[in-house]
Amino acid sequence: MQNKIVKQPRVSNEIILSLNRWKRDLEKAKHHVPFITVRHVNKVGRRHWIYCPRQGRDVHLLSDGELGAYKILLWQPETIRVEEQYALDIDESLDIAISGNIVHPRDWKTNFAHIMTTDFVRTKRTQSGARQRVAYTFKYWNQLYERCTDGNIKQINPRTWQKFAIEREYWRRRGVEYRIITERDTTKARIWNINSFELAHNLNPAQSELIEFGESFVEQWMGAPNDELQDHLQDVASKLGLSFKRSQSLFKYCGLHHLLPLNTTRYLRLFLPLELTL
Incomplete structure (x- = not known):
């Protein structure tokens, strides 16, 4: 028996206008412009609007976890830039949702589609000197996994993983690796x-x-x-x-700048010994 084809949300003119406005802003700006900014987010939680000295611009991060992930990605020696809150083209994300028979992210009250965003798109320099992009989604570990009584780990919140599947396919079509990171990567x-x-x-x-x-x-x-x-x-x-x-x-x-082989998984404080990874 075939799975029932899910009904996709509608796309409003307002959503299309907001996406096109962001694309125009990107073309005009000298640096990245996030699609979602701190002032536009009403959800409960800590948000961070900071000035980034390395990129020379304001950066908008929507949780403590995103702030940590941003800094770790930013200061890797091969990093060229990190773009946060990167919008996905809604026509293509809807096409992927239809192909995968997944309900596209939406406002469940109005059934209008949301513009999907990827938390970070990092451009880095490879060993050969070429430029490579990698897309990252940050999520807290306990929102994705659960430890079972037998010690094994299972995925939870299947709706979240469906959204990841849309993002992954979107970036795969562009030849961009997609990674999911948690606070366990950003201790x-x-x-x-x-x-x-x-x-x-x-x-x-x-x-x-x-x-x-x-x-x-x-x-x-x-x-x-x-x-x-x-x-x-x-x-x-x-x-x-x-x-x-x-x-x-x-x-x-x-x-x-990673010029010393420091073990940064431990706190580096003046009154403590430190470890070098020689």
């Missing part, structure tokens, strides 16, 4: 470390200074891997004739 320790590293984002050290600092730091750590971070920074400062403040700033800059 509190990693975010805390990035927030600390970002304090040195506007530092402008010479390449020679970075190399000298990095080599000295690794040498000091290998000689006493159980010492506290502040001890290593002070030893390097003394060896290179730096102030402790300069040594600390160089460490944060190196951490932000």
Whole structure:
């Protein structure tokens, strides 16, 4: 017996106009313009409207989880840009929904279709120097999975996975990899470390200074891997004739730009030992 063909929502003129307006804004702007902004979201929860120093523009993130995911994606050394709240063309997302016999996202009261968005589209540079795009959806783990009594993990909320299927196919048609990430990929320790590293984002050290600092730091750590971070920074400062403040700033800059093999899954604090992944 064949599955019953689901009824798709209607597309309003207002929705079409909003999508076309966003496309025009993208063409005119010098940088990415998110389709959804913080001021347009009424749902309960924490939202973040921040200035991004690396991209030189305001960024709109709709949860603490999105904020963490954005920062981790942004500061990867191969990242060129990260575009948030990226709208999907509604004609194509509806076509995919029809093909998969999935109800397109909609306002259930009015039965008008919603414009679907992907949380992040990241453009990165590959090892060959080419540009590659990757699409990401962020969702909290407990909204997607449940641990069973036997220890196995099962997917929950099938409606959410149906929406993911539409997104995945949309990006597959464009040759773009699609990934689902959760707060388990963006741990509190990693975010805390990035927030600390970002304090040195506007530092402008010479390449020679970075190399000298990095080599000295690794040498000091290998000689006493159980010492506290502040001890290593002070030893390097003394060896290179730096102030402790300069040594600390160089460490944060190196951490932000992945110039030291730091284990950032652990909190990096002055009074704690740290681990290098040599």
